[in-house]
Each structure stands twice: as structure tokens, then as C-alpha cells.
Amino acid sequence: MLVLWGAATAAFAAQLALPGDLATVILNVRTGQAQQRTPEELAAINEQYGLLDPVVVQYLSYIGGLLRGDLGSSYLQFRPVWDVIGDQIGATFALTFTALALAWVLMVVWVTLTAGRSRPVRALGTLVETATAGLPPYWLGIVLLLVFALGLGWFPVIGGTGINGLLLPALTLAIPLAGFMGQATRQAFETSLTQPFVISARMRGMSDLGVRLRHVLRHAVLPAVTLSGWALGATVSGAVIVETIFTRPGVGKVLVTAVNSQDLPVVTGIVVVIAAAYVLANLLVDVVYTLVDPRLRTS
């Protein structure tokens, strides 16, 4: 709750710090022009949105609205912010969760196969992780689009909201993320491989793959679990680029448009919703932690 209040207040404070007069921005964006305005032109807009009220009054009415679950209305779409976000949030969640799941699959497979092997294999593993972690999503997205959608025709170019259109956008986010999480996991994985319980498991005659999956992995994924909470947020920002390339709806694109046009009710609304998602994600991470590491349950 405190986090949400903090996010809402920070978003409100940020809008006060933005350059320029808000009524001017609204009028300029509505007419597609960038110029100064006369007070007469601005009067109607100032009146409608109470932009000339003292800041405290504006803040209280904003927080009051939030408490009632009212995020206000978009200056430009004339719609409640809930509807603006509601239209897009499903697509965003589908994208970020699929991306996260794919990242985990890619990471686990890759680390399990290459960590603690011979030197060249380990070097290859690290190299691929470092390279993919640094891939710019715009470049990666365009390459995937041109190769798999346009060249091979396996996927539609326009992602849209269908399942079929989800894979390439999700991969665009998942590949760098997998590389990033892989770097964190690999070190823990290789440390665990030398632990006594691994040797004892091997002595019980367990296969190498079995040891890696049953025993080592469980120890090694804790850093990646922590990263996942962060990654949910990070994928939202990466989503903007992916949404544009693959023509997907989503909160990211809406946020960028709203920031550019200073459609502040939408901006603050999305900030609050994302903050709430972060809080939930971190709760989930805590739960997953206790599942992965039973020691935490008793301590």
C-alpha cells in the first residue's frame, strides 16, 4: 500500500516538474501544433480539468480519486483511464509472462547443458550468454521478424493478439533476458557442482543429467528467481519496442504515447498499475523462494 501511495505521489510530483503549461500541451496535441497560446484559448481547458486550482487541491482530488478506484479520464481519448489501461493490460501480461517463461526455459536448458563441462563448452556457454544479454531488442526483433515471419513465413508479421503471433515478440524479450539470468545462474551452478551432496548423489549412481536437474539446479536458480521479479518490470519497458515492431497492443506503447503528449492521467494510471504489478511480482518471488529453498520455511 505504501509502495502504491509512493508511486502515485511520485508520478504526481513528476508531472508538476514537467516543463510547460499543461493546458498549452493539451491544446497543442489536440491540434497537432507546437506554439504558445493565449489565455483565452486555454480558458476552457483550464476550467474543465481544474488546472488552475492550487497544487494541494489537485493532489487531494487525485489521491481521493485513487482511493475510490478512479484514475481519471484521458485528456485526449476522453475515456476513463481504467478503460485505456484495461484494453491493453491483457496483451502486456501475455507478452511479459510468456517472455519470462521462455527466458527460463532457454536459460535452464543452456546452463544445464554447458555449465561445469570441458573448458571450450563452458567458454561457449559464457560467450553466448554475454552476447545475448547485450542484444538490443530493436535489432533482435527486426531480425526475427524478417527471418521467421517474412522470410520463412512461419509466423504472421503482424503479431496481433493471437497465440501464433506471441512467440516472436516474446522471444525478442526472452533471449536477452535468458542471457542475463544465465550469467547469474551459471556461477551458482558451477559452485554447486563441487558440493559434497553432489558427490554423494553421484556415488548413489545418479546420472549426470539427473544430478544437474534434481540437485544442482535447485541451488543454482535462486539468483535467477530474484532477477525474475526485476525482469517483469524490465520487460514492460522492453515491451514498448517489441509492441511497435510486431504491431501488438500493449501498455508500453500507450505509456510512451501518453508521456509524449503529456496525457497525465494515463501516465499516472499506468505508473500506479505497474507499481502494483511489481508489488505482486515480489510477493510471488518470495513464495517461490520458499518453495525452492525449504530452509526458508522453518527459519
Place this chain on the structure above:
Amino acid sequence: MSARPLALPALVAAAAILAGCTSTAASPTDPSAPASAAAPAAPTPGGSIVYGHQQEPACVFGGWIEQSYLSYNVLDSLVALDENHEVVPWLATEWSVSDDQLEWTFTLKEGVRFTDGSELTAEVVAFNFDYWMDGGNGTAAAWLGGYYESAEAVDERTVRISLSRPYPRLADNLTQGYFGIQSKEALESRSDEENCEKPIGSGAFKVQEWNRGENIVLVRNEDYTSWPANAKHEGPAYLEKIDWKFIGDPTTRVATLRSGETDAIYDVPAIDWAPLGSEGYELHRYVTPGRPQQLAFDTVDGPFTDERVRKAFAFASDRKQIVETIGHGVIPYEGNGGVSQATPGYSQKAADWYSYDPEQANQLLDEAGWTGRDAEGYRTKDGERLTVVLPYGAGSIINADGAAILQGIQEQVKAVGFHVELIPVPPSATFAGAYSTPEERDIYPGYWTSVTAGILYINWRQHLPESPNYANSAFLADPELEQIILDANSTVDLEEQNELYRKAQEYIAEHALSIGVYARLSTLAVREGLVDVWQENAQGGPVFHDAYLAG
């Protein structure tokens, strides 16, 4: 009265400029494109198409050119512009002007109904005029402001528009999408949200649904009776449905066309223009009339208050060369700072006023007293460097190609000693009015589309303390120029009027108030088998009423 999109449209413009093509003719369709008219069979109604557009506006109808492109297919206007730039009937069957030029009378088509069932009457039209002026459409209001007085219904079918000053090109301006007529009943009884998302017109299509971030679905108006006189066929649209998708990324947009996921796309990137043409896609290109992408000099503060310095800048920049280099011969160079080559009453003389001549630039700067040189080679006067600030709306008014062109100019004028401080301004700051005062800047780029040279009035009406005109980006207060334009605006004879508009452009060139850089484009690529998509002649938007699927 004149024109429009500066900033947001600029996004488009910018992109539009990417798009482009090989010649600079004003004709809306590229004559070199494969002749679609060759389709043998009569059109069969039915089918649906997917159209890939670049930008998604906040509402269907509004004051931005992107909205105009959409609303043109949903709302009918009183009049339309044909390919010869003649005003032809649409919702109005005829119109006339009183002898004193102050009263316009439009006679409306009979039996036209909006898609909510209400009837088109003179009263509805009059209501629309007041609606635009009262904030319903800021751009329509900018055009009519200073001239419009009132609109009233004389009888069921006759509407009278009263002006405070003569404005003979009124009908020309009404052809722009900002003047689409909506159902009065819908405007009055529905919420702002509904009117934003699904405006009720009498047009060839109506809005079925809007999936924000994805597409707008337009469906055929089965009872359509009010096509414009320049339509290619009579009767309702052939196509049942248009899936108007928003595909922001240019690479993706072209890829969807090639993969067959779209049937037509807007804004073809320059680099894909020739290849798509040779692959058999039909290419359409429209050079937007109105203010071109130009550089306006700050005439009230800083070094450009000296006319010689402005002229020196004009001589020192080889704009033609840089536009041709960056634009791959696709972006049309435009030397005229007043209006673009597609505008009626265009002055070639004004466009040719300054050719690249660094020697003359040097001489002018010497005369103006900028005789010193500092260590970096920039000119100085009284120890002060010749620095000029050039802020530009990056990603809004100026696209990537436009920014590259400005960088080229920055390098070119450095040779004679100008230090250009090029400042990219993000969209949020641009619309918030960053760099909008004379003290903050010295040069300001920008464009504004319009169908007539009447745009000159919006851009050059005097900027005075008691009546500021912030659209005058040179902050010029020059009664002589304003008078020429006012005289032109109110001159009835077309040739005489154009002569005056040309005089105004030459005045702008002579005093180096603004110099042109390039003209804005609107382009389309259409796949084979989709026939008779065309670009309307007022703003270059796609028209789907006549389009049909062949074979």
C-alpha cells in the same frame, strides 16, 4: 484561415518524407505506377481488405492530419477537391457567394441520412460550423478564425455562412477533412467518448470497432447516397470492410505488404520505394501543398535581426544538394520558404532566390560586422561568436531524414563561420512549448499543410504584443507583408489572387524571412488485385469508397 499540422503531423510528415518517390509532381497518383484501370471485369462488390497505417490518433475526428485521413472515409464534407484542384459538389450540390463576398450559400443534397438515421439538414450543417469554432476542431477554427461570423439555416436545404471579411477561397479550404459534417443528434446526445471513437457521419464507411493499439474496423455504409462528384463510381462502397491497422514501424509495414498480411500501406520508406515498384506494387504519391518544411529566422532577437545575416545563411547552405543526398532523390527539394510547389499560386522565383554561393555569404557577413574568427574558425563580432540556436521537434516535426538534413546544413554553413547549435527537442517538450520564445531560438523548422496559399496568412499575420500570432515562427511584425496577404485572401479573381500570393512569397524570399528545405509527402503502396484506391486531393489521405478486389 489557413492551415494545419505542425507538430504531430510532423511525425507523419517526417515519416512521409521517408516515404517518397522520384519526381515532384503534385499529381496525387504516380503516373508511372501500373495502370490499375486496366482491370477488365466490372467490379464485384464485397470482400474486405487490410490497410496498414502509420500512426494511431486519439480520436477519429479532430484537428490533426492523421485524424483527417481517417475521418475522410467516415464523414462527408460539403465539398471535395478534384485532381485539377477544382472544388466539386459533395454534400452541397451548389454554392454561391454574394456580391460583397460576405455571404456564402450552400444548397444541400436531398435525402441524405447519417448512419444514426438522422437527416442532413441546413440546421445540422450550421451546427457543425459552430461546433468546430467552439473547440470541436482547433484546426478548422484556425482556418475560419478572423473570417467566420455565423452560420444559419435559410430553409431545410440551404445554409448561409456569413463572413466578416471576404474570403473567396473558403470552399477550397472546406475540402479538408477537418470540415467533415457529423450528425447533430449524435454530437448532442452522445458522450465525448462515443463521439471521439465512433463519430456519426453520412460517409461511405462507419466505425464498427476500435481496438486501441491495434486497429480500427470500418464497415460499409449500406445506405450510402452522398458520394462526392469526383468519386469513380456511384453507390455504396464496393468493399464490405476495411481493417485499418496501426503499424508504426516502417520495416514492419513494408514486410506486412510483402507477406500479404496487408493489401495497402501508408508511408512507404524511401529505401523501399523503387523495389516495391519493380515488384509490381502500385505506388501513389502526393506532395502536400501548404507550408513546406522550412527554416524561419527569428527576426526580433539575436543575429538574424540583421537581414544580411539571414541572407548569408541562405547563401551558405546548399539545401538542394543535402536534400537530394539524404532523400535518395525521393524527398523533393523545396527552396520556397512560403509555400510548397504543390500549392496553387506557387512562386518559382521565390524558390530560386538563393543559390549556393559561399562567397556572397562571406561578403554579407563581413558587411554585417562579423569579421573576426575564433580558434575553431567561427566568426565573431566584438569577441562574441556567431552562434545560432536551431531547436527542432525530434520525432514529431522532424523525422530521422529531416534531422540528417539539418545536420548537413549545420556542416555547410560552418564553412562561412556560422556556429549552429542543433538541439533535438523531445515531443513532450515540443508540445509544452519549449523554445517557443524569440529569446530561446534563432531558427525554427516546421511545416503546415493546406490546400491554398492562404496558409501564408496563418504563418505571417503580424506578431504583435496586443494580438500575438504564435504561428508566425519568425515573430515578424511586418504590416507590408500582412497587407499583401490580406489583399490576396480577399481577391476574387484567381489569377490576380495568385499574383498577390506570389508577391508575398517573393517578399519572404527577398527579406530572407524563411527559406524552404523540402516538401512533405504522403505515399501509398497497394498490392496488385486491389484496384482504385486513390489519394484525395486536399491532403493526400487514402480513399476506399471506390476500391474493389479484382478477380
